[in-house]
Amino acid sequence: MRGIDAGYLVLSAILFSIGAFGLLVRRNPLVMLMCVELMLNAVNLTFVAFGMMLGDIAGQVIVMFVLVVAAAEVVVGLGIVVAVSRRKPGATADDIRVLRG
Amino acid sequence: MLGQIDGGGQLPAELEQLLQSVDATGGAAGVAEIAAPVVAWSALVPIIVLALGALLLLTLASLLRGRIGPGFFTGWTIGVGLVSFVTAIPVWAQVQGWEQSFLWWDPADSASGPFSTLGGAMGVDGFSVLLTMLIALAVVVCALVLSGFARREGDRHVEANVLLLLSAVGGVVMVGANDLIVLFLGLETLSMAVYVLAAMNLRRVESQEAGLKYFVLGAFSSAFFLYGIAMVYGGTGSTSLVDITDFLSTNLLLGGSSVLVLLGIALMVAGFAFKIAAVPFHAWSPDVYDGAPTASVAFMASVVKVAAFAGMVRVLVVGFDTFAADWRPILQVLAVLSLVGGALLAVVQTNVKRLLAYSSISHAGFILLGVEAASEQGNRAVLVYLVAYTFMVIGSFAVVSIVGRTGDAMHSVDAYRGLGKVSPALAATFTFLLLSQAGIPFTSGFYAKFYAVVAAVDAQSAWLAVVAMLSAVVAAYLYLRLVVTMWFVAPGDQTPSRGLVIPVSTGIALVACVAVTLFIGITPDPLTKVVDKAQPVVVQPPAPVANGTGDLNVDQLLGLLGEGGAGGAGGAQTPATGGR
Amino acid sequence: MGTDTVEAVVFVACALIVLGGAFGVIWFRNPVQSALSLVATLFGVAVLFLNMNAQFLAAVQVIVYTGAIVVLILFVIMLLGVDTADDIDAEPLVGQRVIALVIAAGVAGLVIAGVTIVGGDLVSGARAATAAITDDVPNIEQIGRVLFTDYVYALEITAVLLTIAVVAAVVMARKPTEVEPLPQESSSMEPPEPVEPEAEEVFD
Incomplete structure (x- = not known):
């Protein structure tokens, strides 16, 4: 095992956590969207790192799919954000109506 | 009719020669030819019908703008759903090895039995075909509910129907996913469309808030799910369940080396738990159910859960059965929390949509009992419950969509006071569906709960079964409370002042839901017979292309060219030699 | 030896950029600044891809993520107006930050603990199960x-x-x-009796 291999995994774990933390803490939907991108990037990093360690190209191929999902998610997410903001400027995921769950 | 290229003739000599020469070189890396995986088109037809149906609908709606209206859209969607259902029957015939031929299923020239296709990415077994049919029917019923709802709400656009169909594509992909990445993409396809369906009512800001909340938390959970897949990839070296089961059956992962797989399973379970809204991953569901258009909720509550549970069974029970000892405790905790939490929190709700959201959380707890059992009995319980639940829940939300009245806002329990006096038919339907959800005998809910409990007992988790039955009693109280409100309380100021008009389409959907619920409740035998033949399995794909970059397998390519259609799947079991 | 050192140096430099950018995304109150921090992270990840011999992905990462996705986000920020009112101090939901911290720390802790426990071969999976990476x-x-x-x-x-x-x-x-108005607008709290006759026509 090379130290740097572990480094990639640890880095992506930290990146993922930052994204997850930001998504739950920040109230701006656009920033939340960015946090989703952070999380997906962390996963991408993990996939490529595992692919490298396994000597397998699939890790890189999977990243392509994650890219597509990320792009689609941004489109759908931004669409909803724009629709909400039209109705209510300064909208956030649970500002308007406090979670009653 | 399905891609029969040669029609029984011989392959051109040059092609034959080319194939031979490629085979001679051993398909060394760098050769331009690509080893195409075998495609069993017949098994793909139900998916293609749904996807193509959606695209054609979208195209027609924009080309014939103004000339076709909501009626056409609904009719088209129902037609597509039914065609998809019918085209799944030959696949079922192939999997079960029917004696008589049906459509393009011909027992004489096709091999039967479960198989996997597209290089192992798609598994075709009784499990996936049965759930494909269920989703197709759910689309039909949801389209009927949506029709009446959209007409009332003045939504004359086509997109809801298109999204319904595309979302169903994702669901059908999920139930047959033999590859974790395919499963993930199916999940995303399904959810992405549902996010939009939830946010679709542009008149109600609550709808868009619901969509936003669902989207953000959904993306969050998808990321966890994907991270889990990444861990499994590192732990097993593949995302294909075929390869994973192979790997796990030949390699014993112990101690340190199992860490990645365990992490992966835990993260994936978290992702699934969110989609099925199991406590403690349920926080989104009451808010989203409350805010989203009721017709969308009917779809959300049924198809999303069907697909998510199917994926769960396939990944955990089939793919990671060697780790059952590790994931079963997690599911037990989720099941108990969902059963107890769902039932208790539902009791304090004053909004019927939120109440049904919590009740569907408690249903998820019951289905988790079946998954948790990790046995054939458990899979059967999951399937029976999913079939019963789908129709119960769509029917219930169909009633709610009518009682919500124009504006889709009257969802307080008060709006149901004395409904029995004002709209007896509607109240009677709702009463029946609620009793079924409570698990009263002579309804499908009774057998669903019965099988789940039996599966739990068989799997040595009798304590879970006890918890489940106790929670069912609590849940029964809240259903009965609603029934009492409808029949034995005087109408209040939110009760409709006169009989509610049931749109024809919604009426048909309600009749269908009640009929299915009653039928299963009276004679569960037909369903259990079908379900017995619908065990999920992972089968090696024909002519595996797993190793090497450029392996071109002549048999495989000839099989592809020669058999093309329904026979393609059998290509591996009986390798085609020169066309046929 | 030499390449290993270079790889390590690049890794450390990029890791700092990636983490710095990620912190920036969740730290800055101005979404534009967050978006620009995101660009730094994405760029760092792209260089890390190069470091792992995934050249194509590195290019795609820059083109798709920074070129398309972040630009799209920036467009929407501009469309909606920069909303700096987004408050990082007020806690809208009791305990949400604590939950967030627990989840984030939990995931990172588990993975890091896993990586240290595993030792030896970091990955336990079958090698090159799908297709081996070759230099040819x-x-x-x-x-x-x-x-x-x-x-x-x-x-x-x-x-x-x-x-x-x-x-x-x-x-x-x-x-x-663009949504056609309802047959009759009904306020959400009062029973919409007058709507019923019209509704009947619509449904028939």
Whole structure:
């Protein structure tokens, strides 16, 4: 095992956590969207790192799919954000109506 | 009719020669030819019908703008759903090895039995075909509910129907996913469309808030799910369940080396738990159910859960059965929390949509009992419950969509006071569906709960079964409370002042839901017979292309060219030699 | 030896950029600053891809993520106006920050603990199960081969996914004014009796 291999995994774990933390803490939907991108990037990093360690190209191929999902998610997410903001400027995921769950 | 290229003739000599020469070189890396995986088109037809149906609908709606209206859209969607259902029957015939031929299923020239296709990415077994049919029917019923709802709400656009169909594509992909990445993409396809369906009512800001909340938390959970897949990839070296089961059956992962797989399973379970809204991953569901258009909720509550549970069974029970000892405790905790939490929190709700959201959380707890059992009995319980639940829940939300009245806002329990006096038919339907959800005998809910409990007992988790039955009693109280409100309380100021008009389409959907619920409740035998033949399995794909970059397998390519259609799947079991 | 050192140096430098950018995304109150921090992270990840010999992905990462996705986000920020009122101090939901911290720390802790426990071979999986990485074939060709064979089904599904994204954009971009008004606007709290007769016509 090379130290740097572990480094990639640890880095992506930290990146993922930052994204997850930001998504739950920040109230701006656009920033939340960015946090989703952070999380997906962390996963991408993990996939490529595992692919490298396994000597397998699939890790890189999977990243392509994650890219597509990320792009689609941004489109759908931004669409909803724009629709909400039209109705209510300064909208956030649970500002308007406090979670009653 | 399905891609029969040669029609029984011989392959051109040059092609034959080319194939031979490629085979001679051993398909060394760098050769331009690509080893195409075998495609069993017949098994793909139900998916293609749904996807193509959606695209054609979208195209027609924009080309014939103004000339076709909501009626056409609904009719088209129902037609597509039914065609998809019918085209799944030959696949079922192939999997079960029917004696008589049906459509393009011909027992004489096709091999039967479960198989996997597209290089192992798609598994075709009784499990996936049965759930494909269920989703197709759910689309039909949801389209009927949506029709009446959209007409009332003045939504004359086509997109809801298109999204319904595309979302169903994702669901059908999920139930047959033999590859974790395919499963993930199916999940995303399904959810992405549902996010939009939830946010679709542009008149109600609550709808868009619901969509936003669902989207953000959904993306969050998808990321966890994907991270889990990444861990499994590192732990097993593949995302294909075929390869994973192979790997796990030949390699014993112990101690340190199992860490990645365990992490992966835990993260994936978290992702699934969110989609099925199991406590403690349920926080989104009451808010989203409350805010989203009721017709969308009917779809959300049924198809999303069907697909998510199917994926769960396939990944955990089939793919990671060697780790059952590790994931079963997690599911037990989720099941108990969902059963107890769902039932208790539902009791304090004053909004019927939120109440049904919590009740569907408690249903998820019951289905988790079946998954948790990790046995054939458990899979059967999951399937029976999913079939019963789908129709119960769509029917219930169909009633709610009518009682919500124009504006889709009257969802307080008060709006149901004395409904029995004002709209007896509607109240009677709702009463029946609620009793079924409570698990009263002579309804499908009774057998669903019965099988789940039996599966739990068989799997040595009798304590879970006890918890489940106790929670069912609590849940029964809240259903009965609603029934009492409808029949034995005087109408209040939110009760409709006169009989509610049931749109024809919604009426048909309600009749269908009640009929299915009653039928299963009276004679569960037909369903259990079908379900017995619908065990999920992972089968090696024909002519595996797993190793090497450029392996071109002549048999495989000839099989592809020669058999093309329904026979393609059998290509591996009986390798085609020169066309046929 | 030499390449290993270079790889390590690049890794450390990029890791700092990536983490710095990620902190920036969740720290800055101004979403534009967050978006620009995101660019730094994405760029760092792209260089890390290069470091791991994934040249094609590095290019795609820059083109798709920074070139398209972040620009799209910036467009929407501009469209909606920079909303700096987003408060980082007020806690809208009791305990949400604590939950967030627990989840984040939990995931990172578990993975890091896992990595240290594993020791020896970091990955336990089968080597090169799908297709081995070779130096003889260009990276892009290797990806293409697997993309169109083992993952061809997944590739087709992404088509459906993108279609949904397009439909979603159309639906969500529709202005509320484009929605025809209801037959009769009913306020949410009072029973809409007058609507019923008209409704009957609509339903028939």
